[in-house]
Amino acid sequence: MSQVKITVDNKTYEVQEGSLLIDLLIKEEIKVPYFCYHESLGADGNCRMCMVEIEGQKRPQIACDTPVKDGMVVHSQGEKLPIEKIRKDILELELINHPVDCPICDQAGECSLQEFYMDYGLHNSHMYGLEKVLQRKHIDLGSNVMLDQERCVLCARCTRFTAQVTHTHELGIVGRGDKAHITTMPGRKLDNPYAMNVVDLCPVGALTNKDFRFKQRVWFLESSESVCTHCAKNCNIYIDHNKLKYEDENIYRFRPRKNQGINGFFMCDEGRLSYKELLQNREYEPSRIDGKFIVKDSISNAKNIAIIVGASLFNEEIEMIQEFAKRIDAKLYCPQDIYINEDFEDDMLRSKYKVANIKTIQNQNIADEMPSEVELLINFNHPSVTDADAKEIISFQTHKNSLETLLTLPIATYVENSGSFTNIDGVTQHIKKALSPNNPVPSIQEWFKRLEL
Numbered sequence: 001m002s003q004v005k006i007t008v009d010n011k012t013y014e015v016q017e018g019s020l021l022i023d024l025l026i027k028e029e030i031k032v033p034y035f036c037y038h039e040s041l042g043a044d045g046n047c048r049m050c051m052v053e054i055e056g057q058k059r060p061q062i063a064c065d066t067p068v069k070d071g072m073v074v075h076s077q078g079e080k081l082p083i084e085k086i087r088k089d090i091l092e093l094e095l096i097n098h099p100v101d102c103p104i105c106d107q108a109g110e111c112s113l114q115e116f117y118m119d120y121g122l123h124n125s126h127m128y129g130l131e132k133v134l135q136r137k138h139i140d141l142g143s144n145v146m147l148d149q150e151r152c153v154l155c156a157r158c159t160r161f162t163a164q165v166t167h168t169h170e171l172g173i174v175g176r177g178d179k180a181h182i183t184t185m186p187g188r189k190l191d192n193p194y195a196m197n198v199v200d201l202c203p204v205g206a207l208t209n210k211d212f213r214f215k216q217r218v219w220f221l222e223s224s225e226s227v228c229t230h231c232a233k234n235c236n237i238y239i240d241h242n243k244l245k246y247e248d249e250n251i252y253r254f255r256p257r258k259n260q261g262i263n264g265f266f267m268c269d270e271g272r273l274s275y276k277e278l279l280q281n282r283e284y285e286p287s288r289i290d291g292k293f294i295v296k297d298s299i300s301n302a303k304n305i306a307i308i309v310g311a312s313l314f315n316e317e318i319e320m321i322q323e324f325a326k327r328i329d330a331k332l333y334c335p336q337d338i339y340i341n342e343d344f345e346d347d348m349l350r351s352k353y354k355v356a357n358i359k360t361i362q363n364q365n366i367a368d369e370m371p372s373e374v375e376l377l378i379n380f381n382h383p384s385v386t387d388a389d390a391k392e393i394i395s396f397q398t399h400k401n402s403l404e405t406l407l408t409l410p411i412a413t414y415v416e417n418s419g420s421f422t423n424i425d426g427v428t429q430h431i432k433k434a435l436s437p438n439n440p441v442p443s444i445q446e447w448f449k450r451l452e453l
């Protein structure tokens with residue numbers, strides 16, 4: 001398709017002919033309110049909030065279902081047509097039966113209805129003395145998703161997600177007029193591996209995350225860009241965390257972050273909830289304080305040294321460990337089987353490798369098999385080490401385990417350090433440190449310096 005020129009608010013843009021006007025408005029951050037459109041779901045045209053004025057058209061047009069044409073002149077605010085009044089009136093209709101329970105709603109602070117009311121509504125209600133239509137407020141839909149029917153603006157994003165993206169069709173809109181509401185199909189629960197994405201898609205507090213709700217007000221959270229390491233896809237995410245007074249850093253939720261080259265707009269539920277494992281059962285203290293001497297003596301005394309490297313480490317750490325192995329003439333290996341779960345893989349996002357950086361282990365041709373008769377084994381966060389693998393074990397690890405070691409040294413997880421991962425499709429992404437704990441655990445790089453390795 002060819003490029004065409006259109007004018008929006010007196011500025012000219014070059015866009016692909018036939019592309020949706022709303023996509024240009026979103027990309028150029030030209031403010032237009034909308035509920036039902038979502039880049040991943042396309043136009044539905046049901047909310048009528050995205051009205052703009054297009055010169056030559058007698059009536060306001062919805063930007064989400066308007067393909068751009070050469071020479072089109074668009075006004076995001078009304079010049080001749082009452083665009084602002086239409087937005088205000090639609091919001092007033094939306095709010096007739098809305099419970100306005102913002103003070104107890106988890107969406108407060110990231111709710112489109114709240115924001116649009118402040119930007120375009122600010123009307124006084126005309127509905128004096130009339131009872132609101134009541135609907136069900138606490139429906140457990142399944143898969144950690146709670147529904148409050150009264151808060152719903154019937155944008156149909158959630159139903160379209162289950163119809164177009166997961167093809168599981170659990171959700172639908174039933175009833176008419178002010179009785180219309182979201183529900184699951186009779187006898188069914190919301191049940192698919194990507195179900196919790198409907199919470200992010202819902203523009204209001206009608207769908208909330210059972211795992212997160214009532215835990216934290218969103219304006220207290222800090223969002224750090226990162227990736228999910230629960231499988232080798234490395235979906236892009238936000239880590240929402242904060243540090244309460246007198247407490248340590250805590251992660252409250254993972255949310256998907258748009259990256260059309262990796263995960264689009266979504267992430268799987270298992271990855272979303274994997275934040276819980278990150279900070280639990282952590283290794284915080286070295287098992288002995290004379291670590292430096294133990295490591296040096298063990299390396300110079302052992303005849304047969306092996307190093308086992310975990311596929312959860314950053315590229316930079318794996319490279320350092322490879323060089324270290326060469327320096328001390330140790331055999332390097334990484335058994336991959338322990339990371340594989342064939343049942344987890346699907347054709348949407350999930351990879352059968354349930355670890356972040358298996359691709360680098362494969363690209364570097366790191367041996368899979370454990371060498372025989374190892375006297376000293378140095379473990380860098382691989383989960384399959386056992387006491388029987390070597391006479392003596394020195395272990396650098398993020399989490400506690402039952403290994404009997406000569407020395408155990410705690411290391412930072414990927415959220416407490418910076419580095420890069422290469423995902424299963426070969427895309428390398430740099431990840432910045434997200435958390436700054438009160439008592440930071442050293443990274444592998446820091447241990448190498450401290451131990452003079």
Ligand code: SF4
Pocket residue numbers: 151152153154155156157158159182201202203204206207
């Ligand atoms: S529950 Fe949310 S996403 Fe679903 S139709 Fe209602 S407002 Fe839209």
Ligand code: SF4
Pocket residue numbers: 228229230231232233234235263267268269270271272349350351
């Ligand atoms: S598909 Fe993999 S990387 Fe993506 S969210 Fe799920 S577990 Fe995490």
Ligand code: FES
Pocket residue numbers: 033034035036037044045046047048049050062063064065
């Ligand atoms: S976003 Fe255009 S009609 Fe809803």
